[in-house]
Amino acid sequence: MSKDELCWTPATELAALIRKKKVSPVEVVEAVLARIEAVNPTINAFVTVTADEARRRARAAERTLARRSATLGPLHGVPFSVKDLVITKGVRTTFGTPLYRDNVPAEDAPMVERLQAAGAIMLGKTNTPTMGWIGATHNLIFGVTRNPWNPERTPGGSSGGASAAAAAGLGPLHVGTDGGGSIRIPASCAGIFGHKPSYGRIPTYPPSGAWSLSHIGPMTRTVADAALMMNVCAGPDERDQYSLPAERVDYVKALGGSLRGLRVAWTDDLGFAEAVDPEVAAVCARAAKVFARLGCRVETVAPRWPSPKEPWEQIFCGGIAARLAPYLDRRDEIEPGLLAIVETALKNPPTRYVQAWFDRLAWWQHPRALFERYDLLLTPTIACAPFRCGLDNPTAIAGRSVSAYAWIPFTFPFNLTGQPAASVPAGFTKDGLPVGLQIVGRRFDDAGVLRAAAAFERAQPWTARRPS
Incomplete structure (x- = not known):
């Protein structure tokens, strides 16, 4: 299989090929990293590429395959990306804003943790607007992400880096989040599949500003790949008190x-x-x-x-406003459109937010x-x-x-x-x-x-x- 075809091969097939030793994790990771290097300058899907760590993990995955009776996870050696709103241990997570330009988390979000425990290999972080505030993808720190189908058009948002990466063949599996459509909007714009799971099906941690609206889930080119991610990632986590009990279901078989x-x-x-x-x-x-x-x-x-729309806007925008309120002395680092939303939300009486919940x-x-x-x-x-x-x-x-x-x-x-x-x-x-x-x-x-x-x-x- 050519390097290019490896980049377009679904995770379900890659996992099987790796397990049967027909392709190696190193081959797969190198192929996708090479494609990122070639394509990403045009579309700006990835904002951080963890190439050295990905190669290290790919070599380790290959050594594991050489051991007899090794226990392999269902995603052994398969690459994935993570939206830059989702925390990653030891890897910069900016939330799409200069305000967090140097933020390096000390732990992984549950979905990232579970993908890596299943053997998947993280390639890096994908672009997002500041705290996911709009359904397009551009920000003051990394600039504009472009649609692989037409670079003059948006790939949607706020998981637009993920949708652009998936559509361009930059790996099969991508982690997105969704507080108002941010998995489904970019999936539509980029011609891929995106699933917003039931609230709490995949744990979210730490909570976002719009925590009660926010879901985390898979963005892929095939439904089976998303189902495979669901198998690996669904289930409760004590860090998220609203995470749902485990379902007794195999999403792939279903x-x-x-x-x-x-x-x-x-x-x-x-x-x-x-x-x-x-x-x-x-x-x-x-x-x-x-x-x-x-x-x-x-x-x-x-x-x-x-x-x-009124209750959604009050809860969604009000949450982001509360998060950004401590940074209003750094207005030049907040987009004008977002700043206007923050200032408006902060003028609202608390009862308006409570009424939004009732509504x-x-x-x-x-x-x-x-x-x-x-x-x-x-x-x-x-x-x-x-x-x-x-x-x-x-x-x-x-x-x-x-x-x-x-x-x-x-x-x-x-x-x-x-x-x-x-x-x-x-x-x-x-x-x-x-x-x-x-x-x-x-x-x-x-x-x-x-x-x-x-x-x-x-x-x-x-x-x-x-x-x-």
């Missing part, structure tokens, strides 16, 4: 189940979208019809839910009622195609002016509810930009969402098409 008879709702407007690009809606509507061919009972619905809890009754009738909900992942690099948000969709965060009306609601939700590549616009379809499941039904995504992938495969 991918093969049938969808026949499932009740599936499709909509391109939950009731409060300011605008949805007609081309994006059309691509997703065609993708939703695939589920009918898979044996599902698919119905178009018009929920007419009230918007939960959040009350809003759950709307999706609860829908999921009493349906097993899955399908929507566009985002309301538009990837927009130009450097913008915090698109200013218009389909010729209509829109407010900030108006382009993500399908993602942030399910951070408020904590439900599992994934983005699958649904197709492309006429300009060759990726479009994602969101699959939302019932509370705690990660296996069901992953099974649905895998069935869609089998019916409409996407990995053969790669950025040029």
Whole structure:
């Protein structure tokens, strides 16, 4: 297998090839590091590359393979990356801001710890906007991350470094986080798979500013790779008091189940979208019809839910504002758009934040009622195609002016509810930009969402098409 093909090989296959000694961990790591060196200067996906440590671990993994009766983890020798919002022991973690330019954590986040315990080899950290504040990826310390499909467009965010890396073949496994769509948005923009697990399914530590909204999860090119990461990473951790009890499920084995008879709702407007690009809606509507061919009972619905944007913004932006408040004497190190949000949030009375929590809890009754009738909900992942690099948000969709965060009306609601939700590549616009379809499941039904995504992938495969 050529070096280039090693870079595009799924983790499920790499792990098997390494186990059978058909390729070595050193070969795999060297191939991906060489591709990072060649491609990353254009797209700026990685902001820190731990090449020396990765090579050291790859050599150690190779020595382990040479030992008889060695116990190998399920990801032995497979490379992965970590978003720069997620702490990594001994490796700089900046949270996308000059304020933490020299921050070197003394411990790993649980997901990083578990991936390494399973034998995976970290290659480095991927770019993020400051504390994940927007759905694009640029910051004052590392600059702009670009979309491999079109370098003038954003790969989404806030896990945009991870999505760009996955789409460009810079390793098979990537760790992302999601407080309002930050796994699903970039998965849609970059034409990859991203799964936001149920809240607490994979432990988060330390807590982020938007801790009650924040999920951590896999970003990959295939559903099976994400399921493999779930197998390794899901389960409780005492550092996260909201982490869920372990499920007795093998997420990889669960991918093969049938969808026949499932009740599936499709909509391109939950009731409060300011605008949805007609081309994006059309691509997703065609993708939703695939589920009918898979044996599902698919119905178009018009929920007419009230918007939960106010409580989400108060909780999300209020949390980030509280984290940045001690640094307001260093305003030149905070993006202007973010600084405005911080200053506004800090003027709010405490009761407004508390009221946002009441509103959040009350809003759950709307999706609860829908999921009493349906097993899955399908929507566009985002309301538009990837927009130009450097913008915090698109200013218009389909010729209509829109407010900030108006382009993500399908993602942030399910951070408020904590439900599992994934983005699958649904197709492309006429300009060759990726479009994602969101699959939302019932509370705690990660296996069901992953099974649905895998069935869609089998019916409409996407990995053969790669950025040029």
